[in-house]
Amino acid sequence: MNKLNQFTALTLAACLSLTFISCEQEDNKNDNSTMLLGLFTVAEAAKSCETAGSTLTLSTPVEICNPAGGAGVHFVIHDLSNAFSHSVIFSGGYKSKDNALNGPTAGNVLVNNFNAFQFWMYDGRSTSGSPASAIRYEPNYAASSAVRVNTGLTASELPIAAVTDTQCDAFVAAATNCKLNKNGGEKKTFCLDVTQTTSGPSRITLWLDGKNGANCSVKSSLTAENAVVHKLPSDFANNTAPLDTRAFYLAAAPAGTNSGSVSFSKITVSTETAIK
Template identity: 85%
Template sequence: MKTLYKFSALTLAACLSLTLVSCEQEDNKDNNSTVLLGLFGVMEAGKSCETPGATLTIGTPIEICNPAGGAGVHFVIQDLSNAFSHSVVFSGGYKSKDYALNAPTSGNVLVNNYNAFQFWMYDGRSTSGSPASAIRYEPNYAASSAVRVNTGLTAAELPIAAVTDTQCDAFTAVASTCKANKNGGEKKTFCLDVTKTTEGASRITLWLDGKNGANCSVKTSLTAENAVVHKLPSDFANNKSPLDTRTFYLAAGAAGSNSGSVSFGKITVSTETAIK
């Protein structure tokens, strides 16, 4: 009986020991999985960043965030609205935000060929009476060399807040056309690919959220076919160098008697383009 008791006790101890080893191994597996998931989360978080929403006064550009994991190449500008400033300018390639509203020159853009990129949305109602928007790639700091691509977006599709007849009357020469475009498109969301290159121009693709089935919240919905503008590097044949800096800015521009502001919900930046 004593022998049987000893055998049972030893067997139980062995089983408990194996169980504890097994549990320890499982705990280690769990810990390793947790660490791996944590590292994966950090890596994923490094692929994007957000610039919180703000209201920009005339002539005060803000710098847009850059992800910790690399250069930003895809941008989502949510709920953008131009409240009667001259223009909204989204730009890259400038030395600092202090220069981001200026034409590219050797003094305000960095090295190489002083390349700069702009997506600008012109209110227009104080001058021509009609809003407009375009993509501009400007090499060699010479405006005559700029490649400007009009987006073709209408006043109703641009992020232009409503103005009153009284405001339009202040621009006597274009008062009637100003009134024809006074309602604008209020808040709009845009998304862009501005690819990173080591030589030559970027591919530039622009989408308007809700147009042609594009959904800026769903990258897989964004294609070359439903883009407002889709320009390959070869379309900027006069531009031989990449953007000098991958820092981007958003600004409200002034001209003449224009006064107002630009607001946006937030700007999300990603290290991965929508079009692969």
């Protein structure tokens, strides 16, 4: 009987030891999994950043954040609205935000013979009365060599806030056309790929959220086929140098008697393009 009790006690002790060892191994496994998950989360977070929303007064560009984990190549401008400034300009390749509204001259861009890029949305109602927008890629400071690609977006598709007839009347010659275009698209969200290269121009692809099935919140929905503008490096044949900096800016540009502002809810930036 005593031998049986001893055997039982030894068996229980062995089982408990195995249980403790198993639990310890499981705890170590869980700790390792938690650590790996934490590292993965940190690595993923480093691939993106966010510039907080704000209202920009005329000629006061905001610098857009750059992710800690690498160069920003995909941008989403959320809830953009132009409250009667002359134009909205999203630009890259400039030395600083103080130069971002100017033409790309030797004093404005970072390195000689490098390019500047702009996506601008022209209110137009103070002059022609008709809004417009385009992608502009300008090499080597030469305006004559600039490639300008009109987006073809209409007033209702552009982020242009509504104006009153009274505001239009202030533009005299353009008043009639201004009234025809006084109702713009209000708030709009755009997303862009602006690829990074070591030589030659970037691929530039622009989408309007909700147009042609594009969803700026879902990268997999963004394709070359549903883009508003999709330009390959070969489309900028007169460019021989890359954008020299990954610094990008958003600004409200004045002209004449225009007075207004530009607002957005946030700008998100990613190190990964939508189109691979």
